[in-house]
Amino acid sequence: xxxxxxxxxxxxxxxxxxxxxxxxxxxxxxxxxxxxxxxxxxxxxxxxxxxxxxxxxxxxxxxxxxxxxxxxxxxxxxxxxx
Numbered sequence: 849x850x851x852x853x854x855x856x857x858x859x860x861x862x863x864x865x866x867x868x869x870x871x872x873x874x875x876x877x878x879x880x881x882x883x884x885x886x887x888x889x890x891x892x893x894x895x896x897x898x899x900x901x902x903x904x905x906x907x908x909x910x911x912x913x914x915x916x917x918x919x920x921x922x923x924x925x926x927x928x929x930x
Contacts, residue, residue: 864875894900 863872864878865871895904
C-alpha cells in the first residue's frame with residue numbers, strides 16, 4: 849500500500865509519536881527543555897572552572913579599564929570646552 853506512511857522506523861506504541869510517525873508537541877517540548885537544561889548546566893560548570901573564571905576576570909578588567917578611559921576622555925573634553 850503506497851499511500852500509507854512508513855511507521856517501521858517508529859517503535860510501536862512510542863508515546864512520543866503519533867500513528868503517522870510524527871513527533872508529538874509534548875515530546876518535542878520535553879527534548880528542547882532537556883537540551884536547554886543541559887546547556888545551562890554546562891555553562892554553569894564552565895563558569896566555575898579555573899579557565900572560565902579567568903575569562904570572566906579578564907572581561908571585568910577590560911570593562912573597568914574601558915570605563916576609566918571613557919571618564920578620562922570626558923574629563924579632557926570638559927577641560928577643552930572651558
